[in-house]
Structure formats: C-alpha cells, structure tokens
Amino acid sequence: MKKIILSIIIFLSFLHSAEVKELSWPKGESFLTFLEKYSIPQKLYFDLEKEDKELCSEIVANRRFYLYTEDDGTFNQVLIPVSEDIQIHIYQQSNGKYKFQTLPINYKEYTESIAIPITKSVSYDIKKATGDVTLAIQLQSLFKGSVDFRKMRKGDFIALKYTKKSLLGRRLGLPEIDAAMVEVRGKKYYRIKNKKDDKYYNEKAKGFTKTYFFRIPLTYKRISSKFTRKRWHPVLKRYRAHLGTDFAAPRGRKIYAAANGTVEFKGRKGGYGNTIIINHHNGYKTLYAHQNGFKKGLRRGQKVKKGQHIGYVGTTGLSSGPHLHLGLYKNGNAIDPMKVIKRPKTNGLKGQRKVTFIANAKKIINQFEDEITNGNKTKVIKLDRIAYKSDLKKI
Structure with a gap:
C-alpha cells in the first residue's frame, strides 16, 4: 500500500513560500461559505459522496484547523479535523483543480501511571500532579456511591493509570482513565477498565459502570x-x-x-x-x-x-x-x-472473561502496591510513561 501523508509536518515540507496559520473555525461559518471565502468552486462539495458530505457537517465552531496560504494570501491547502481520528484535506493540484480527501490524524498517545498523596483535596492534588482537572471529575464519577471524596484527608492516597492524546504538543480530547485506586484511611477501592466491553470493574470483576439511559429513537427497517x-x-x-x-x-x-x-x-x-x-x-x-x-x-x-x-x-x-x-x-x-x-446491563464478568480480567487487574494492582509501598507516600510518584503514535488499522 502506498504510504499516506500522516503528519502536518510532512505537509509543511511540501510547501515552499506558503504561510501556515492555526485558526479557530468561525461561529456561523459552513463548509460552503469557507469554499466561497477562498474562491474554491462549490462543485468540489456537491460532487462528494454522501459520507464525505456528512463529514463536512461535522465541523463545529471554535475547532482548530490549519490553513496554508501563499505570500499573496491565495489559498494553498487546508487541514480541518472533524474528530480525534479523521481530518479533511483540501489542496490545489498542479493543474489548478482542487482535491478533497480525508486523512487520519497522526496524534501521539501517552499512557501514564501516577500515585498522588492527598494534601488538600482530590481536585487540587490531581491537577497539581497531572495538570488536568478533568481526571478528578472522571475519578469521582467512577467511585460515585462508594467513596465520599469530601471526607478524604491528608494521608489518603490515589493511584491512576490513564491515556491521553496530543497533536503538535496540544492536548487532543480528554484523557481516559484505564485504572484507578483510591485509599481512604487504609481501605482501598479499585476501578479497572475492561477493554473488551469498555466498562469498569473492581478487582473481583464486579461491574460499576452504569447502563446508559439512551433508547433507539425510531422504529426502523x-x-x-x-x-x-x-x-x-x-x-x-x-x-x-x-x-x-x-x-x-x-x-x-x-x-x-x-x-x-x-x-x-x-x-x-x-x-x-x-x-x-x-x-x-x-x-x-x-x-x-x-x-x-x-x-x-x-x-x-x-x-x-x-x-x-x-x-x-x-x-x-x-x-x-x-x-x-x-x-x-x-x-x-x-x-x-x-x-x-445496546450496551448490556451486567453486574459482573463470568467464566473465562472473569478469570482473564482478574489476572490482568492483579498486574496493575501489584504495580500500584509495589511503587506506593516502596516509595515515599508524601510525594507524587510517577510510575511509568509510555508514548506511541496512533495505531492506524485497516478494516
């Protein structure tokens, strides 16, 4: 398979005197008004297949995009993300005609593990250690009904394993918690994500992710x-x-x-x-x-x-x-x-799925325990940090 252009950096290498601007998509602007603004024939849009036309409707106000213009201000090409994974690319070919294509976003993904002693509050200490307060919001949601975070005090502990994405050094989307441990006055609570069903369970494979309340909105064929x-x-x-x-x-x-x-x-x-x-x-x-x-x-x-x-x-x-x-x-x-x-309501895993989950959970728990026990419980402990690029799968 011929290699596709994955990185904005690679795009830049093809540009000579072009100016690169990182802009915010204006409120009220549609894809068609964008084409009109840069004198691109609207036929480009109307000739697209249905799925590509729908992707153009996924562009939302304030989304960051990358515009390349020549020294005289004329359009060269543009990259417009429509999700965390896919972006629209429009460029002018050597024959003067414009080309539309969709490309994967070449983000970087990081998996981090960190142990955090409570000094003031869960939100304060997580933000101070990770720079991201949304992790505290997710954590409190995971343990809702089991842990009263308002009663946590100095000496209590939190351990997190989470995944986050970045694009050109800027955060892309929200981080996702893969595993969490909360220790309140010596008692430990666990929530670990099962990648098979994207739900959270404790160390004994008891389920804690609530069934969502959505329904299919029509009777369909x-x-x-x-x-x-x-x-x-x-x-x-x-x-x-x-x-x-x-x-x-x-x-x-x-x-x-x-x-x-x-x-x-x-x-x-x-x-x-x-x-x-x-x-x-x-x-x-x-x-x-x-x-x-x-x-x-x-x-x-x-x-x-x-x-x-x-x-x-x-x-x-x-x-x-x-x-x-x-x-x-x-x-x-x-x-x-x-x-x-269609996510099924379950109270826990069973059979081989349960055995496999508990074995994987034990590895994560052992990592938390070893580092926290052997480390200094008064300081933040960064357990590991694994970085890798997005995995592009063919389906």
Whole structure:
C-alpha cells in the first residue's frame, strides 16, 4: 500500500513560500461559505459522496484547523479535523483543480501511571500532579456511591493509570482513565477498565459502570450504514469515516428523543439537512439528521423527555433515501451510538472473561502496591510513561 501523508509536518515540507496559520473555525461559518471565502468552486462539495458530505457537517465552531496560504494570501491547502481520528484535506493540484480527501490524524498517545498523596483535596492534588482537572471529575464519577471524596484527608492516597492524546504538543480530547485506586484511611477501592466491553470493574470483576439511559429513537427497517471512526477503503485507496448510525425507515415516520435533555439546535445543518441536536447535560449530545420536518411547536432551548416525539424521517440535506442519521457525542467527540444504546446491563464478568480480567487487574494492582509501598507516600510518584503514535488499522 502506498504510504499516506500522516503528519502536518510532512505537509509543511511540501510547501515552499506558503504561510501556515492555526485558526479557530468561525461561529456561523459552513463548509460552503469557507469554499466561497477562498474562491474554491462549490462543485468540489456537491460532487462528494454522501459520507464525505456528512463529514463536512461535522465541523463545529471554535475547532482548530490549519490553513496554508501563499505570500499573496491565495489559498494553498487546508487541514480541518472533524474528530480525534479523521481530518479533511483540501489542496490545489498542479493543474489548478482542487482535491478533497480525508486523512487520519497522526496524534501521539501517552499512557501514564501516577500515585498522588492527598494534601488538600482530590481536585487540587490531581491537577497539581497531572495538570488536568478533568481526571478528578472522571475519578469521582467512577467511585460515585462508594467513596465520599469530601471526607478524604491528608494521608489518603490515589493511584491512576490513564491515556491521553496530543497533536503538535496540544492536548487532543480528554484523557481516559484505564485504572484507578483510591485509599481512604487504609481501605482501598479499585476501578479497572475492561477493554473488551469498555466498562469498569473492581478487582473481583464486579461491574460499576452504569447502563446508559439512551433508547433507539425510531422504529426502523434496517441499519443502512454503520458507525466507522476511521476505515481504509481498499478500492478508493483512502481513509473514510461515518460518524453516526443510519436507520432506514419510511419518510414521515416519527422520531423520538433518545434520552432526556434540552434542544440545543433545530434547523438546517449543511449536508445533514433538517437537524436537531439534544444536549443531555452529562457530557453527551445526540444529533438527528435528514429529517423531513420537526414536530410542531418544538423550539430551541426546550426540555424534552426520553421517548418524546421531536420530528419525522426524511431525506433533506444530501441523502440517498429516507433515513435517520443518529450521531452520539461524548465530550464533543463522536462515538458509536450502538455501543452505548445496546450496551448490556451486567453486574459482573463470568467464566473465562472473569478469570482473564482478574489476572490482568492483579498486574496493575501489584504495580500500584509495589511503587506506593516502596516509595515515599508524601510525594507524587510517577510510575511509568509510555508514548506511541496512533495505531492506524485497516478494516
């Protein structure tokens, strides 16, 4: 396979006198208005395939992007991230024509382990040790109902193993906790992520991740297009992405809210056509695209309940047939709706899955214990730091 351009640094090496600008996507600007601003024919957009048109609708206000212009200010090329994994690349070819393609983002990923003694508070000490207060928020969510963090005091302890991403030295997305230990007055509590199902368990494989409260928002015939974060297309010889799930259904069929929340957006949204976005106020948002129309009286800012009628299936925007495109976003990043909606409710692992998990958990716990026991419990202990680039898989 011919190697693709993975790094912005590599792009820069092809530019001669071009100026590179890191910009913030303006509020209210669409992909089409961006093309018009830089005198790029809008035919470039209208000739795209459906999935690529939808990706253009994933561009959100304030997202950082990279614009390359010549000395006279004319357009050379642009890189626009649409998720943590994929970005849009537009450039002018030697024949003067413009080319659209999608490329994986070549981020760096770090796995860090750290032990933190409590001196003031969980939030203060985690931020001081890692520079990231969001880890404290995640930690408190993981142990909700088991640990009262307000009662933690000097002498208590926390150990974390977490993964974070960076792009050009800047944080990309939010860190994810892989394992955590909280020691309160000598009693230890554990939460360890099982990569097989993306849920958290204690050291005995008892489950602690709550089942999410989303429902499939309509009665559908079939799933016409699945969520794909980053997929190599063997025929087109490039990466593709589809940041949602498409449910084929007759035009006019009712669409319902997948969960309680507030209508954040109602209107036209580029290739998505008539779209509703609901903010669920827990880091999650859902997007309902290509609607034929909205329920009469529904307005922006309105609170809705799970199962409440919000719209109708249609083909507005750029759609090949009547369907609902359902997008699900966690902290601003697109995730697979079906993995959340269909996540089974379990109280713990069983059989060989349980045996394997406990064996892997013991390794992590032993690392925590050895370093904390042998180290100085009054100072932050960095256990390890592993860095590697994003893993590009062909599917």
